[in-house]
Amino acid sequence: xxxxxxxxxxxxxxxxxxxxxxxxxxxxxxxxxxxxxxxxxxxxxxxxxxxxxxxxxxxxxxxxxxxxxxxxxxxxxxxxxxxxxxxxxxxxxxxxxxxxxxxxxxxxxxxxxxxxxxxxxxxxxxxxxxxxxxxxxxxxxxxxxxxxxxxxxxxxxxxxxxxxxxxxxxxxxxxxxxxxxxxxxxxxxxxxxxxxxxxxxxxxxxxxxxxxxxxxxxxxxxxxxxxxxxxxxxxxxxxxxxxxxxxxxxxxxxxxxxxxxxxxxxxxxxxxxxxxxxxxxxxxxxxxxxxxxxxxxxxxxxxxxxxxxxxxxxxxxxxxxxxxxxxxxxxxxxxxxxxxxxxxxxxxxxxxxxxxxxxxxxxxxxxxxxxxxxxxxxxxxxxxxxxxxxxxxxxxxxxxxxxxxxxxxxxxxxxxxxxxxxxxxxxxxxxxxxxxxxxxxxxxxxxxxxxxxxxxxxxxxxxxxxxxxxxxxxxxxxxxxxxxxx
Amino acid sequence: xxxxxxxxxxxxxxxxxxxxxxxxxxxxxxxxxxxxxxxxxxxxxxxxxxxxxxxxxxxxxxxxxxxxxxxxxxxxxxxxxxxxxxxxxxxxxxxxxxxxxxxxxxxxxxxxxxxxxxxxxxxxxxxxxxxxxxxxxxxxxxxxxxxxxxxxxxxxxxxxxxxxxxxxxxxxxxxxxxxxxxxxxxxxxxxxxxxxxxxxxxxxxxxxxxxxxxxxxxxxxxxxxxxxxxxxxxxxxxxxxxxxxxxxxxxxxxxxxxxxxxxxxxxxxxxxxxxxxxxxxxxxxxxxxxxxxxxxxxxxxxxxxxxxxxxxxxxxxxxxxxxxxxxx
Numbered sequence: 044x045x046x047x048x049x050x051x052x053x054x055x056x057x058x059x060x061x062x063x064x065x066x067x068x069x070x071x072x073x074x075x076x077x078x079x080x081x082x083x084x085x086x087x088x089x090x091x092x093x094x095x096x097x098x099x100x101x102x103x104x105x106x107x108x109x110x111x112x113x114x115x116x117x118x119x120x121x122x123x124x125x126x127x128x129x130x131x132x133x134x135x136x137x138x139x140x141x142x143x144x145x146x147x148x149x150x151x152x153x154x155x156x157x158x159x160x161x162x163x164x165x166x167x168x169x170x171x172x173x174x175x176x177x178x179x180x181x182x183x184x185x186x187x188x189x190x191x192x193x194x195x196x197x198x199x200x201x202x203x204x205x206x207x208x209x210x211x212x213x214x215x216x217x218x219x220x221x222x223x224x225x226x227x228x229x230x231x232x233x234x235x236x237x238x239x240x241x242x243x244x245x246x247x248x249x250x251x252x253x254x255x256x257x258x259x260x261x262x263x264x265x266x267x268x269x270x271x272x273x274x275x276x277x278x279x280x281x282x283x284x285x286x287x288x289x290x291x292x293x294x295x296x297x298x299x300x301x302x303x304x305x306x307x308x309x310x311x312x313x314x315x316x317x318x319x320x321x322x323x324x325x326x327x328x329x330x331x332x333x334x335x336x337x338x339x340x341x342x343x344x345x346x347x348x349x350x351x352x353x354x355x356x357x358x359x360x361x362x363x364x365x366x367x368x369x370x371x372x373x374x375x376x377x378x379x380x381x382x383x384x385x386x387x388x389x390x391x392x393x394x395x396x397x398x399x400x401x402x403x404x405x406x407x408x409x410x411x412x413x414x415x416x417x418x419x420x421x422x423x424x425x426x427x428x429x430x431x432x433x434x435x436x437x438x439x440x441x442x443x444x445x446x447x448x449x450x451x452x453x454x455x456x457x458x459x460x461x462x463x464x465x466x467x468x469x470x471x472x473x474x475x476x477x478x479x480x481x482x483x484x485x486x487x488x489x490x491x492x493x494x495x496x497x498x499x500x501x502x503x504x505x506x507x508x509x510x511x512x513x514x515x516x517x518x519x520x521x522x523x524x525x526x527x528x529x
Numbered sequence: 530x531x532x533x534x535x536x537x538x539x540x541x542x543x544x545x546x547x548x549x550x551x552x553x554x555x556x557x558x559x560x561x562x563x564x565x566x567x568x569x570x571x572x573x574x575x576x577x578x579x580x581x582x583x584x585x586x587x588x589x590x591x592x593x594x595x596x597x598x599x600x601x602x603x604x605x606x607x608x609x610x611x612x613x614x615x616x617x618x619x620x621x622x623x624x625x626x627x628x629x630x631x632x633x634x635x636x637x638x639x640x641x642x643x644x645x646x647x648x649x650x651x652x653x654x655x656x657x658x659x660x661x662x663x664x665x666x667x668x669x670x671x672x673x674x675x676x677x678x679x680x681x682x683x684x685x686x687x688x689x690x691x692x693x694x695x696x697x698x699x700x701x702x703x704x705x706x707x708x709x710x711x712x713x714x715x716x717x718x719x720x721x722x723x724x725x726x727x728x729x730x731x732x733x734x735x736x737x738x739x740x741x742x743x744x745x746x747x748x749x750x751x752x753x754x755x756x757x758x759x760x761x762x763x764x765x766x767x768x769x770x771x772x773x774x775x776x777x778x779x780x781x782x783x784x785x786x787x788x789x790x791x792x793x794x795x796x797x798x799x800x801x802x803x804x805x806x807x808x809x810x811x812x813x814x815x816x817x818x819x820x821x822x823x824x825x826x827x828x829x830x831x832x833x834x835x836x837x838x839x840x841x842x843x844x845x846x847x848x849x850x851x852x853x854x855x856x857x
Binding site: 513 | 532533540543546547548551555560565687
């Protein structure tokens with residue numbers, strides 16, 4: 044079930060009302076049932092895979108806690124990791140792996156292998172819930188979290204519907220104890236949760252989904268498009284993916300907050316970041332901290348030699364790229380971010396030696412750094428969005444080949460509009476993006492309660508404007524969330 | 530709880546005010562004479578004068594021998610003049626891309642056993658496989674009966690229907706958008722042109738049939754309603770060019786034929802009617818033209834008379850002109 048669907052508009056209030064009507068002892072079962080229903084709305088049979096890994100991780104957690112023998116502990120951890128990564132390997136990476144093996148076999152022996160492709164769809168949000176499950180076993184293994192003995196609560200930890208299919212990837216310390224606590228209806232939680240949901244929905248249906256159509260036109264056949272068209276749509280994609288994913292996160296956090304649960308923050312206006320490092324502390328925070336805690340730090344983090352440190356960073360981002368999808372485009376996207384961070388280390392080192400640090404404090408440098416970071420991120424998004432590595436290079440080549448010629452902007456808009464009737468709508472969508480760009484940092488603070496509007500009527504006017512804009516300008520076709528595929 | 534109720538009411542009130550204010554601004558800004566609301570919002574159509582005019586002119590109190598419902602295949606494929614030549618009084622209430630939901634509400638609010646002796650429902654697999662907003666939008670904005678518009682909007686399960694209803698009432702303050710009203714006779718519009726053989730528009734042929742649950746549901750409801758209301762129905766599919774992919778048609782038939790059987794409704798499938806599938810018979814990849822419509826209509830009337838779905842012509846002739854299909 045999609046958050047931006049009519050079904051969710053019914054599902055959410057029904058589940059929330061039932062949640063508060065039911066006594067505390069029945070609430071976990073209501074939420075678990077609702078989560079199963081939510082998940083089974085996509086491909087029902089895949090719930091069995093989810094339950095399979097839940098059972099393995101639940102048992103592994105208890106054994107991990109009850110065992111003192113380090114060898115046995117490692118064994119139980121391994122069992123849990125093999126189950127989770129095994130599911131990922133089969134469903135997400137097997138066909139990709141086979142593709143590459145076959146290509147290598149073709150080169151070497153002029154014929155592909157006899158191995159067969161799996162004709163199965165990827166379970167929705169597989170990478171999210173397996174990472175959340177692994178986070179639990181890691182934490183129990185390290186002794187930072189007690190094993191959950193209540194099977195239903197543990198299953199709910201993995202399946203809690205607001206964050207089941209696209210995160211935030213929660214940690215057991217943050218959420219498990221909340222499922223045991225008795226929740227009371229609180230007006231301020233309801234209103235702040237709904238405000239977040241409305242803002243998330245605005246980002247999704249007004250910005251991301253309207254922009255998606257334009258991006259799809261250029262990225263479907265990049266060889267047919269000019270540098271200007273591809274440049275514009277590459278910028279558009281930067282906003283599409285931000286609004287799509289952060290919109291989902293806002294709706295997830297808001298939906299959980301209405302029922303009294305606090306999920307971790309996942310986005311903090313990432314495009315105002317002044318460096319790639321800062322970008323990653325603002326973008327998909329739950330994933331970047333996951334990689335930090337369970338891969339980067341165990342590898343030694345930055346407490347190693349500079350070359351090893353740089354290698355660790357590169358490796359983490361390479362894995363992050365693979366996590367996003369089974370395609371070389373994602374691998375290159377991750378590698379690019381790894382390279383950016385390695386360059387940043389070298390750059391900081393040089394600046395420190397030259398004593399040029401004070402420049403960074405000047406406003407003009409801050410603006411320059413923000414623009415540079417945004418463009419580096421947007422450049423990497425080209426690989427993320429392109430259908431293939433070849434397409435990504437075609438896009439870069441066409442953009443590098445020349446952007447501006449007289450009339451090129453108008454021509455690009457005409458092509459993206461597809462129909463002369465849509466010309467002004469395309470311009471209108473661009474204006475919406477610019478308006479969003481200007482207001483997002485302030486709106487982010489307002490919806491997260493970090494900036495309080497002085498008068499109540501301002502709040503009513505603002506949210507009425509947002510909801511009215513959703514109804515008027517929202518795109519209501521069947522558009523899924525980009526991150527559901529991961 | 531009192532606080533929640535109070536703030537919800539204030540919010541709803543302010544939402545209505547802000548929405549209408551925004552809508553009004555976008556409606557009264559009219560670059561190129563067309564309100565900007567049509568460009569800023571998704572799914573609203575500024576064409577559709579054809580729908581508006583046919584419902585304006587349709588008189589529910591009159592008695593009709595035949596009424597045709599369906600998509601553009603219907604309003605461009607069934608000529609009241611041909612039916613008149615056989616002595617039948619016919620009106621065409623087909624609209625662009627007509628979704629079965631729209632067909633159902635039109636039938637429910639406009640047809641009854643007294644004003645419709647036979648309903649011909651034209652059905653087309655490509656339209657049937659799509660849960661599009663186009664025809665709902667067309668009907669909500671252009672049908673003259675408020676009840677039909679509101680029922681369609683409510684049944685749409687789509688937030689965009691709010692904009693369509695708002696546009697309907699904003700347009701009522703001004704003259705309705707009334708493009709493309711010329712050339713309609715009892716709801717039928719002739720297409721006097723030929724499909725250019727060099728441009729077969731094969732792109733339009735490349736599509737895949739998929740079952741649309743909503744269409745299936747409303748087809749079932751429509752036929753059940755007609756049965757209950759005592760309106761005789763026949764379903765027809767008009768000819769399509771020979772280059773049309775049969776594969777779609779087979780999947781489509783699997784969806785619809787059980788429904789026709791359940792309601793005892795006969796299905797006249799002319800998709801591959803001999804002599805009517807050459808590209809000279811079409812004005813574009815799927816619509817019949819001024820040459821083929823008379824041939825097709827005569828063929829259909831002959832078959833309906835043969836099967837006693839239509840009484841023999843009131844002017845005494847069994848058929849005005851028996852078409853020589855092979856020669857054509």
